[in-house]
Amino acid sequence: MEPNGKDFxxxxxxIGSAARVFTPDDxxxxxxxxxxxxxxxxxxxxxxxxxxxxxxxxxxxxxxxQFIDLFTQNFAYVGTRTxxxxxxxxxxxxxxxHGGPLPGISDVLKSETEIAYVxxxxxxxESLVRGAPAQLERAVSNLLDNAxxxxxxxxxxxxxxxxxxxxxxxxxxxEDLPHVFDRFYRAAGARNLPGSGLGLAIVRHVAQTHxxxxxxxxxxxxxxxxxxxxxxxx
Numbered sequence: 001m002e003p004n005g006k007d008f009x010x011x012x013x014x015i016g017s018a019a020r021v022f023t024p025d026d027x028x029x030x031x032x033x034x035x036x037x038x039x040x041x042x043x044x045x046x047x048x049x050x051x052x053x054x055x056x057x058x059x060x061x062x063x064x065x066q067f068i069d070l071f072t073q074n075f076a077y078v079g080t081r082t083x084x085x086x087x088x089x090x091x092x093x094x095x096x097x098h099g100g101p102l103p104g105i106s107d108v109l110k111s112e113t114e115i116a117y118v119x120x121x122x123x124x125x126e127s128l129v130r131g132a133p134a135q136l137e138r139a140v141s142n143l144l145d146n147a148x149x150x151x152x153x154x155x156x157x158x159x160x161x162x163x164x165x166x167x168x169x170x171x172x173x174x175e176d177l178p179h180v181f182d183r184f185y186r187a188a189g190a191r192n193l194p195g196s197g198l199g200l201a202i203v204r205h206v207a208q209t210h211x212x213x214x215x216x217x218x219x220x221x222x223x224x225x226x227x228x229x230x231x232x233x234x
Contacts, residue, residue, distance in 0.1 A: 045094030
């Protein structure tokens with residue numbers, strides 16, 4: 001894998017996403033969809049299987065996970081047209097894994113090769129805001145980068161003019177909660193992690209310059225939740 005290559009998306013066993021729709025200029029696909037942003041996963045199954053958790057998807061919204069082995073065979077699909085909208089936990093295993101059914105696993109998906117590719121598609125829902133595209137993209141990217149520091153699983157919800165990002169990490173201490181958007185502020189648990197303390201400050205600045213707000217809270221069952229809200233266009 002070439003991290004500096006133009007088609008590099010993410011390291012092995014990490015999901016990479018494109019925060020845009022694809023066009024004919026994107027040559028990684030023969031005919032890319034224009035209404036379903038893509039996410040990508042190269043799964044390394046040599047040591048152990050992977051478990052992919054798919055959340056419940058709203059009725060009427062299309063999504064799919066396409067599983068492809070190194071022979072370019074499509075060996076499984078999870079999504080609207082196959083497994084439905086209810087979500088589930090799917091175990092992705094290579095040919096050397098011979099385990100049986102496991103509690104909490106909706107299905108076992110077997111690849112004929114120890115490296116497998118998963119292509120995610122999620123239908124866009126219209127959400128219109130007015131603002132500076134580069135600034136808005138930077139703010140949302142900073143929220144995602146911050147969440148990814150704390151957990152490998154990140155939940156993202158876009159509803160109307162609000163983006164909600166939740167991680168499944170330790171959450172934010174009551175002492176740190178009022179200061180997470182302050183410039184250069186680093187919580188005690190974050191001082192050994194990459195970053196300058198400006199990422200969340202930029203999020204709040206972008207929200208406020210667009211007439212909105214950025215807030216943070218702890219989820220009742222663990223993890224931190226960040227909200228990025230903008231006013232509805234008039």
